[in-house]
Amino acid sequence: MIQRPAEAFQQGVTVGDVQAIARAAFGRRTVVESAVELGGGMYNSVYRIQLGDAAEPVVLRVAPPAERQFTSEAHLMRNEYASVPWLAPIAGLMPRMLAADFTGTVIGRDWMIQSFLPGAPAPQRLSSFPKDTHPLFFRQLGEITAAVHAVVGPHFGPIAGPGHARWSEAIMASLQQIADDVEGCRLDAADLRRAADVARAGADRLDEVSVPQLLTGDLWTVNTLLAPTPVPAICGVLDLDRTWWGDPEADWTMRMARAKQDERLAFFDSYLQPEETEAVAWRRHVYEVRHLGALRLERHRLGSEAGVEDSYRAVAVELSALAP
Structure with a gap:
């Protein structure tokens, strides 16, 4: 994890959270070999995840808690999810959507898993x-x-x-x-x-x-x-x-x-x-x-x-x- 002050807007998730997300997305027997938090973004918390039975890593993105989001930026992840079919003209350049959860039942925050893009x-x-x-x-x-x-x-x-x-x-x-x-x-x-x-x-x-x-x-x-x-x-x-x-x-x-x-x-x-x-x-x-x-x-x-x-x-x- 990237270490941040307690008052920072971006806050990571725990090892247990990552495991719970992976199992919710891919099945209860899923094994997470590694999870590395990636920097660069200023809104979502982003991780490169290596699963035990996968040749390629996947990317986990976790939205900020809903109560910390501005009204003008509320539920941006849900907006992105809804945008995917409309972005078909550039689909070949974009990661594939593998799983998403907006129910809050897994870790209390929105999250999505996408394919990892090289580059x-x-x-x-x-x-x-x-x-x-x-x-x-x-x-x-x-x-x-x-x-x-x-x-x-x-x-x-x-x-x-x-x-x-x-x-x-x-x-x-x-x-x-x-x-x-x-x-x-x-x-x-x-x-x-x-x-x-x-x-x-x-x-x-x-x-x-x-x-x-x-x-x-x-x-x-x-x-x-x-x-x-x-x-x-x-x-x-x-x-x-x-x-x-x-x-x-x-x-x-x-x-x-x-x-x-x-x-x-x-x-x-x-x-x-x-x-x-x-x-x-x-x-x-x-x-x-x-x-x-x-x-x-x-x-x-x-x-x-x-x-x-x-x-x-x-x-x-x-x-x-x-x-x-």
Whole structure:
């Protein structure tokens, strides 16, 4: 296990928990030879499990206790589980779902077991390639994102629900949930409330988005694995638990692709950007406030006071751009 302070958000499970999960998933005679907790993620607790009768390891992911989850991040693992059939266009890059339990009867927390994907995490491996090959990585990321965004869904909002008939309703609900969570942390959420009011007043512009498309929610370098090849080649995509239905421009991936004027712009060699209009630009400012609100919560959870303060300055910039 990774040793963490008692007050840390991420808390591991016991040896007995791992054994109970393995037996619930694969039968009471299942033998767990080893379980190694993996770092890198900041939400679920993740383990590489070697079973006695298996040639390949499997991956166990355990959600935080329900009472420790923010409302705006509630049951992300269940949302990921519901997303699997919709992610069929990139199924060849994703781990297979082997077992899951959301009843709380085994260890009192949600968990899932997936196949183990070989490959090196992109944040560790990408820098080892020559700089002039990095655009290849981002071009592949653009292809993957385009394949996901091409999927059309039944409602706006999280895959597992609640669903909304209009995009404006989904955005306002999300902003309000994040604001509630921020206030629950005893932080000021007035700027996020103001953004929700602006979104409500501009509902017509938001509702120009009339087709709910599948959004990855969180796809970037940290969610990808690279193959042992001479140039960057994505061989795996992981942890798409924040998927939702909406405007592709609201996806975290699009925000990150535009964050710097560097090799990441190769993303748009394979991903067709929308026509730039005043309404598109306006909506991006609304989406950025939502991203910044979620980041404020994450930084608070990680104990980054400076990061929390930065979020207020950044939201102020976006609100000034939204002012009539």
